[in-house]
Amino acid sequence: MPELPEVETIRSQLEKEIKGARIKDVTWDVSKLLLPNPEKVKQTIVGASFTEFGRRGKLLLMKLSNGATLAAHLKLTGRLLLRKKGDPKDEWQHVVISLDKDRELRFTELRKFGYLKVLQDQKELEKIKQEYGPEPLSADFTPEVLNKILSNKKSAIKKVLLDQKNIAGIGNIYADESLFAAKIHPERLANTLTTSEIKELHKAIQVILKNAIKHRGTSTDAYRDIYGEKGTFTQLRKVYGRQGKPCSNCGTIIKKIVVGGRGTHFCPHCQK
DNA sequence: TAAATCCTGTCA
DNA sequence: TGACAGGATTTA
Numbered sequence: 001m002p003e004l005p006e007v008e009t010i011r012s013q014l015e016k017e018i019k020g021a022r023i024k025d026v027t028w029d030v031s032k033l034l035l036p037n038p039e040k041v042k043q044t045i046v047g048a049s050f051t052e053f054g055r056r057g058k059l060l061l062m063k064l065s066n067g068a069t070l071a072a073h074l075k076l077t078g079r080l081l082l083r084k085k086g087d088p089k090d091e092w093q094h095v096v097i098s099l100d101k102d103r104e105l106r107f108t109e110l111r112k113f114g115y116l117k118v119l120q121d122q123k124e125l126e127k128i129k130q131e132y133g134p135e136p137l138s139a140d141f142t143p144e145v146l147n148k149i150l151s152n153k154k155s156a157i158k159k160v161l162l163d164q165k166n167i168a169g170i171g172n173i174y175a176d177e178s179l180f181a182a183k184i185h186p187e188r189l190a191n192t193l194t195t196s197e198i199k200e201l202h203k204a205i206q207v208i209l210k211n212a213i214k215h216r217g218t219s220t221d222a223y224r225d226i227y228g229e230k231g232t233f234t235q236l237r238k239v240y241g242r243q244g245k246p247c248s249n250c251g252t253i254i255k256k257i258v259v260g261g262r263g264t265h266f267c268p269h270c271q272k
Numbered sequence: 273t274a275a276a277t278c279c280t281g282t283c284a
Numbered sequence: 285t286g287a288c289a290g291g292a293t294t295t296a
Contacts, residue, residue, distance in 0.1 A: 001290070076290055111279045113291070
């Protein structure tokens with residue numbers, strides 16, 4: 001599923017390919033994917049051009065020349081694909097943003113949980129940005145900041161990592177992978193982690209997210225980049241989706257349990 | 273805090 | 285053929 005590394009991959013690819021591109025038209029066949037409503041989206045973005053591609057957590061922020069921002073959340077199965085006019089229709093294609101030079105930005109969504117949302121102005125953009133916790137790859141995300149986040153939370157560390165209000169951009173794959181790398185059991189209560197464990201976890205989060213970006217994300221499921229290509233971090237994951245297989249570190253069989261209602265993969269021997 | 277909700281392809 | 289997966293929000 002698209003988490004921080006996947007959205008960051010899409011962000012940088014779009015920046016490279018369509019910065020400055022002008023929006024000519026928007027068409028759709030599922031209204032609920034366009035917020036606040038399709039007509040408003042069309043009216044706002046047609047005629048404008050893309051000036052900047054940003055990201056906050058898993059939310060892609062496409063800034064426009066008219067001061068508005070088109071925000072995209074891909075949830076579990078959303079894709080943004082860059083195609084040429086006349087290319088064969090993509091699977092689950094529901095929104096097409098027609099650009100200059102016969103290009104199309106297509107939004108495909110199998111489960112229809114994701115959305116494209118117009119943010120009218122800077123104020124609306126800032127309001128949404130501040131709903132998230134720190135960006136885990138920014139300079140102000142330090143072990144001390146992580147310590148502060150965890151110290152007053154009496155719930156499972158896995159749950160705390162998934163809450164976007166605590167840290168922005170970590171989803172099920174990278175939560176499990178980070179906890180494995182830090183040798184921390186996913187059900188440990190957040191406020192019981194030692195200083196050195198927090199340091200390890202902080203490092204694991206940063207190393208894993210950076211490496212996943214380098215490999216253009218993980219494609220265990222529907223995720224694809226804007227060219228329709230799979231990410232290659234899939235081959236590097238140690239626990240996510242590897243239940244029943246041996247741990248790469250000790251050979252113990254990887255277990256899958258449910259934590260906070262989410263499938264959670266870990267090594268019962270390595271993670272304490 | 274836990275469960276239901278949205279949605280549909282995949283798997284048992 | 286029914287259970288399951290899952291991000292974020294809503295409801296119990």
